[in-house]
Amino acid sequence: MFCTQCGVELEPQDRYCCQCGKTTGVGSPFPARQPARRLTLSTRDKKIAGVCAGFAQYFDVDVTLMRIIWLVLVFVPPGIGLIGYLLAWLVMPKDESYAATSTEPSAVTR
Helix, strand or coil: CECCCCCCECCCCCCECCCCCCECCCCCCCCCCCCCCCCCECCCCCCCCCHHHHHHHHHCCCHHHHHHHHHHHHHCCCCHHHHHHHHHHHHCCECHHHHHHCCCCCCCCC
């Protein structure tokens, strides 16, 4: 294998040219980055507003478990869960990725 910039012969495992420093395209010095996850209201698994489903998707847990956690937060410290739920409903953006790909039947019949 040869460097495309300076023509020096390279070993197959070299990531950079020892002469000019150009990358060879073999492997990557850094691991591939995962796309950033966003905390959004889920439009696909929602029951009331999609807050619990959005948190469950963000934390990668079951939606039912997240709903139980929110229910406990409503009653154990009185009102904290309800206030948090309402704030999350107001602040969290809607999940645009599912809304763009979903096809819902039209209300108009012909």
